[in-house]
Amino acid sequence: MKLDSMYQEIILDHYRNPHGKGLRDGDAEVHHVNPTCGDEITLRVKLDGAVVEDVSYESQGCSISQASASVLNDLVVGKTVGEAQQVQEAFLELMQSKGQSEGDEEILEDAVAFAGVSKYPARVKCALLGWMAWKDATAKALAGHPEITTD
């Protein structure tokens, strides 16, 4: 069934048991909304030097947006900001691939499960909600720490 390509078991697992959910201490906070469906996320980034120490979030939305925030937490926490940004870019590219890419499992790990979502234009924004919020929050956090360089 085509639907299974979107709702991979990994996605449903993350949806049922989201990793790192809840708001904790952070250096920057953003609130993002998907205007077309009303999904929302409040997300905080905490940096430890150039390393992403924590990504905490409260969100409300569909399984795809929930699972994607959970996978985000898995993938970026503990990485340097520079590494995490590469993951974010790889994920964005995968989501914009309209089902044409399978994603690089080396970089994206569990997140390759979202490849099927990229075939559903209306859901791509759901999958990206948390990642865009993270990108934005990280930029904010970095702005407060001009000493950190990411490249």
Add this chain to the structure above:
Amino acid sequence: MKLDSMYQEIILDHYRNPHGKGLRDGDAEVHHVNPTCGDEITLRVKLDGAVVEDVSYESQGCSISQASASVLNDLVVGKTVGEAQQVQEAFLELMQSKGQSEGDEEILEDAVAFAGVSKYPARVKCALLGWMAWKDATAKALAGHPEITTD
């Protein structure tokens, strides 16, 4: 040819030699415009008691609107306001008949020549321009002479 039903010889004659054209003394003046085509008329009515003493006008427009003002002059000058209003109403009715009426020659005289125009919706307003201006100017003139009754 269908066109001949609109451009009756009588209409073309009035167009070439309009009766009563030019602005003379009056009790009331109005300026009417056909917004869809820009035809314009300035028209004055002079009453002598309850009698239409003069209808004078300056106008710019097509053969139909010119001829119709000329015929108007012929038909209403010398009549009482009440009689003239009947003519105006009969002409209005003819123009709204969509080619279904031939017009009452007793009342409308030369103006029955406009029966063919009523088949052309875009031109009905041309034919009515002068008559509507006359109606309006007469109402104004009467407003200034409350002693005149028309029924």
Add this chain to the structure above:
Amino acid sequence: MTYSHLTGLLDTDAIRKDFPVLSRVLHDGKPLVYLDNAATSQKPRQVLEALNAYYEQHNSNVHRGVHVLAEEATALYEGARDKVAAFINAPSRNEVIFTKNASESLNLVANMLGWADEPYRVDADSEIVITEMEHHSNIVPWQLLAQRTGAKLKWFGLTDEGRLDLSNIDELITEKTKIVSVTLVSNLLGTVNPVETIVRKAQSVGALVAIDASQAAPHAALDVQALEADFVAFTGHKMLAPTGIGVLWGRQELLEDLPPFLGGGEMIETVTMGSSTYAPAPHKFEAGTPPIAQAIGLGAAIDYLSAIGMDKVAAHEHAITAYAIERLAEVPDLRIIGPRTAVDRGAAISFTLGDIHPHDVGQVLDEQGIAVRVGHHCARPVCLRYGIPATTRASFYLYSTPGEVDALIDGLHHVRNFFA
């Protein structure tokens, strides 16, 4: 299944043949079950034929031509105005303004009042009253007007049952109220509102009333004289007509007194570089080349609906809605947001399904060929009011069948299993 207990059903077998899209088959053999009618309706062949005939034979700009095509196009366009006037029982065809959609119609009212002279002018001393169940298109124009004029925006709240809470009507509608704008039928809750009460109160304080009939005009007879409102707005695409056409009906005296909104060709009497005068209504409010073909399509849609009869359409939808409410009660964890009876209720039913997000509900239904809408349905304050992020909404029309209701129920059971 037999549906012999349902009364007032239309002959949907015949009707559905008129709607080409309804025979579409999706996802390897699933017939389309289109339950997204509150978002937009499908179009019958008769409407498409009217469009094609217009473009293939009569297409021309209107009003200013003396050639045959221009006369034909004008007669068709103005003929559509006559049809709309008759359909809503307008006292005069000149009260029918063509817009591009209901949103433009409502913005037109708000802007006219912002630029009007007294007594209509909305200014810093004025109050505007709406309700918490309005579509964004009947909220944002008033927020913009309030921001721009300094007027105060107030609103009726909602009861737990999904109806208007009129208990504080005397505090809401006061001598300061210039305009009350309220929907006749909620697109999210399905509620049919008691607008007479609001109209009477507004009249008593000299306020104008605008009615958003976007979810009403497609589904039941609409009589603007009986409503006694001042403005009524609706949109063509929800009533079998093309996209790109809306209607604003307004009382003649008001349309005469109020200023224009958009300026341009067609809406003028005479123009000089220094100043212009305006044509009488409705043209005063129709700047530029109008949606000619779309108005003609709306006329054809009205012919189609009228041939069936709006009372019959309403009876059909009532039967389907009652049946759907009954059957939805079978689905565990399903909560209807809005009235749980078919009384004073339109054919849109919103619900939540446990904690499965509506997006996921909609996606899994789609896989079975069932098209519903999910989200806040452009009525986010209603979601906030009921403490939910979004709903799934199934909405019916004259071609909807009890079998489609059954398909929805089966689909919802499948959704529950999928996410169990």
Add this chain to the structure above:
Amino acid sequence: MTYSHLTGLLDTDAIRKDFPVLSRVLHDGKPLVYLDNAATSQKPRQVLEALNAYYEQHNSNVHRGVHVLAEEATALYEGARDKVAAFINAPSRNEVIFTKNASESLNLVANMLGWADEPYRVDADSEIVITEMEHHSNIVPWQLLAQRTGAKLKWFGLTDEGRLDLSNIDELITEKTKIVSVTLVSNLLGTVNPVETIVRKAQSVGALVAIDASQAAPHAALDVQALEADFVAFTGHKMLAPTGIGVLWGRQELLEDLPPFLGGGEMIETVTMGSSTYAPAPHKFEAGTPPIAQAIGLGAAIDYLSAIGMDKVAAHEHAITAYAIERLAEVPDLRIIGPRTAVDRGAAISFTLGDIHPHDVGQVLDEQGIAVRVGHHCARPVCLRYGIPATTRASFYLYSTPGEVDALIDGLHHVRNFFA
């Protein structure tokens, strides 16, 4: 007749087969000679097929659905935006706003500037500059803005040859100027304006420039980046597309900074009863259900034009226009209002014929199957400028033939005899 001296003609035999209306026969056997293209164009079968395919297979409301039809409709609608963006060489698809017509596009600009913050806000200290050859749709919105804000409206005059008089440009465009709005091609005179000069001057004083490309986009390649203006407006129905669709292109930074105009569904980010935030452009400016089918139709029209090539369309029209100007010179008492050469000139030719009123000219031509437009063509100030009440206007498009020019000339001789 042979037309071998005309170069650059398109294969109109083939093209005309795509336009059903062009084979219409009027008044007992007269083939339609459609020379009213500046008012509206005819539609090729390819555009009608796109409309029918949309309504018969994909019709749905856009943007908010997860079901198949909603995704297809959204992809088609947003795909049309991509086509428009490519057609006008827009730097970003997000700069393309769909409206109902060019008039709405121009009113949108005027209203945005009226409600904007500094530095864009038009207020009592501001000046607005237009020209005497504008269409009413590019005059009245600015008159309304001037009235409502107290700003001063100024305009470029015209030379006797029907061109813009730029001699006083330094007095007209000054530090006080907030916006200059000018047509690229006049719908009455046919003049193609040297907008670069105006853009350069406006840039030097920090004023914005809006270009009315309604008579340009259909007829030649349009490159908004080369124009260097801030806004460009045009209308679908004049370029083979359905009625009910227009475009406003605007520079991204401006669209981000400027406030919305119409409020409603689709243009919001989040709504509470108290206040709303808005979606990014272009959606910020597209309140309500957009003209979905019409945008898709515009996309199909653009495909059609692009397959032929806009340069070829322009060359064809240039040849026809030059030929028409040459042949009109044969008609006694005929006076062209506008440039009497085909240089910097579009394919609309206005003229007077002795003292025969244009209405009468048009009527008698119509009887021969020839459709021209008569009147002030929504550009009454031009008529005032040249001391005439109205003109007769013949206007050509990619399907116009030299034979149709000949028919016009014969028709005009007949008109003269008729009223002799």
